[in-house]
Amino acid sequence: MSKFWSRTAREAKPYTPGEQPNELQVIKLNTNENPYPPSPNTLEAMKRVVNEDLRKYPTPTVDSLKSVIANREGVNDEQVFVGNGSDEVLAFAFQAFFESNEAIKFPGVTYSFYPVYANLYGIPFQEVPLNEDFTINVDGMKQSIGGVIFPNPNAPTGLALRLNQVEKVLQGNPNSVVVVDEAYVEFGAESAVQLVEQYPNLLVTKTLSKSHALAGIRVGYAIGQEELIEGLERIKNSFNSYTINRVSLAGAEAALRDDAYYQETLERVINTRVWFKQSLEELGFEVLDSKANFLFVKPVRVEAEWLYLTLKERGFYIRYFDKSKVRGYVRISVGTDEEMERLLNEISNLLKNYVQ
Ligand SMILES: Cc1ncc(COP(=O)(O)O)c(C=O)c1O
Structure with missing residues (x-):
């Protein structure tokens, strides 16, 4: 606390991101990054723009990238x-x-950035408890006063709503905006983008961080009817005209044009998720039916927090949320087959040697 801080800085409750350890040997399964590299074309495109043009600002309107995304x-x-x-x-x-x-x-268990933003901007919020089975309570999300936001698939559960359920939330909130955060949609859920024409209150957000292995260049986007997009542009242009740098622009465009490569890596991640889930279930763990690139897992015999801390000591980073309702669970990002085999081995050994 400093006497120089504004009230906003004093009262902010910042988000805590997953750790980014420096050690190379660590197997990092804590921030849902893609385990595969960006495509060679994507890397080449970025290298090509690292030249003297970097002295110039990037385009403030990102027209060319918008066209690729629209397409x-x-x-x-x-x-x-x-x-x-x-x-x-x-x-x-x-x-x-x-x-x-x-x-x-927003849902009672969800992406923990939502309450952070709500707090920062002074927006009151109601957390709608999940159903017993951890799915989003669709009826509970209807009739909001100020609007709705939820991820699909939800984080950190990985469970996805079907499109007809998303539509129920949209129909139940005709006078306010419903933001569907599709950060993980490419790993197996249905995108609500196809509902945009029909629902003026729908904004869908997506990211290249996960599906396109580009968390490092920071590019995300939203799809909605023109009036909503104009609303976002008004805020952006009151904040920073040049939010997307030249290297990110080149990388994002190239990645979106290189679909075949990314489809293949998505499939690999999904296949790994399937066998890894099954292997954990064979150990007796309870694993939710994730449609994302992570699994939400309830260990047996050992406490979730103990498992998280012990694995960390052994060089495996996973995520544990010290919050009621999810204290019994850990979230494990899906890595390569080799990483998941090593993790599985480690967990089996820990269980064998665990003495209460
Ligand atoms: C549900 C959800 N939404 C959005 C994001 C933000 O992704 P990015 O800012 O990298 O696009 C994340 C990141 O982990 C997430 O889990």
């Missing part, structure tokens, strides 16, 4: 907004569509 998503260029990671897009959405006197709704 891929089957929408118009005017229905696309691009941000510095989808976290930034979400932050702008909170400012553009939510009010300080109207409570928004």
Whole structure:
């Protein structure tokens, strides 16, 4: 605490990101990164723009990237907004569509950045408890006063809503914006982008961080009807004209044009998730039916926190959330087959040698 801090800085409750350890030997399964590298074309495209043009600002309107995204998503260029990671897009959405006197709704267990933004912008919120089976309570998400936000698939559970359930939330909130955060949708869930034409209150956000192995260049985007996109542009242009740097622009465009490569890595991640889930279940662990690139896992015989700390000592980083409702669980990102085999071995050995 400093006497120089504004009230906003004093009262902020910042998000705690997963650790980014420096040691090379660590097997890092704590921040849902893609275990495979970006495609060679993507890397080449970025290298090509590391030249003297870097003295110039990037384009403030990112028209060319917007066109590539629009083409891929089957929408118009005017229905696309691009941000510095989808976290930034979400932050702008909170400012553009939510009010300080109207409570928004999000699930009781969800991405922990939502309450951080709500707190930062002074937006009241109601956390709608999940159903017993950890699915999102669709009826509970209806009739919000200020708007709704939820990830699909949800984090950290990995469970996805079907499109007809997403539609119920949209129909239940005709006068406020529903943000569907699809950070993990490419790993097996249905995208709500196809509902954008029909629902003026729908904003879908996506990211290249996970599906396109580009967490390091920070590019995310939103799809919605033109009026919503214009709202986001108004906030962005009141904050920073140049949110996407030249290298990120080149990388994002090249990646989105290199679909075959990324489809293959997505399939590899999904296949690994399937056998790893089954192997954990064979050990007696309870594993939710994830449609994302991570698994939400309840260990047996050992405490979740103990498992997290012990694995960390042994060089395996996974995520543990010290919060009621999820204290019994750990979240494990899906790595390569080799990484997951090593983790499985380590967990089996720990269970064998564990004496209470
Ligand atoms: C549910 C969810 N939404 C959004 C993000 C943000 O992704 P990025 O800012 O890298 O696009 C994350 C990152 O982990 C996430 O888990």
